[in-house]
Amino acid sequence: MHSFGTRRPGTASALALALLIAALAGCQGGGTTSPPSSPEPSTPAGSRAHVLAVKIDNLGPARPQTGLDKADIVYVEQVEAGLSRILAAYSSRLPPVVGPVRSARETDLELLRQFDRPTLAFSGAQAKLLPAIAAAPLDPLPPEKAPNAYFRGSDRAAPHNLYLRPGRTPHATTGVNAAEDIGVRFAAAVPGGKPVAGRTVRYPAARFTFTWSAERRQWLVSMDGTPARTAEGARLGAADVVVQYVTVRPSLYQDRWGSTSPYTRTVGSGAAVVLRNGKEYDVRWSRPAAGSATAFTTRDGERMTFAPGQVWIVFAQK
Structure with missing residues (x-):
């Protein structure tokens, strides 16, 4: 187990013209053309997926979370006091309920620029x-904008009991995986990689451990030393885990108690480790602009491939 530090003529002519216009319109917007391929990671995100991003609580009283296992991508970021919070991206499928929902951070705004005008569900913000x-x-979709979509659960105390019903939001899923929409390629593994039993990512006051299960073909998730589970009691598991080394600096904003929020810089480049199929791969990440998707490449410059399934991206201080 390894550990990280974190698109007026005659009648005949008019008819021909009308037919030509109809043909062109069909080529541009008809339903018989093949869908575009996934965008390259270095290009701005496409508009095929309609992403619902939900800011999810990750303190002890908020666990187990609901609907987290249905996300396409699970982002983990550091917040005040060295703790962690989750931003879950949904597109290919929507669970009936997601939560507990918590407040947004400055980091989320830059991170979500990879997607084409996503919906952000959050409880509020500074x-x-x-x-x-x-x-x-x-x-933006806070409770005051969609009051019928949110509810307070009775099984735990506020603020860890605010939940979202995605089916009551204006959001509509397209069935397109949010990860593929921003250039993640699900395919056979690239050569190389080193067998590894697991990895731990540490924040000042939080930690995540991912342990390979050959039986489940997943990286089982533990949070703060405790196995992470769904609301139904099943173990949380990821097909792929990306530990992305980034710069974490103080943001311009503080929470209600005066603590400065960390800001995770996701534009730039740096090192990363990808866990898939019981192996770890040393890769590079690059995102030249906020409107670009993040590209992950091997040390040989080849595009990194991922195992089909849920992808966890954990931002660690470099």
């Missing part, structure tokens, strides 16, 4: 951050 959320290229 007052000075709200104008930035309103100006961002996304559809």
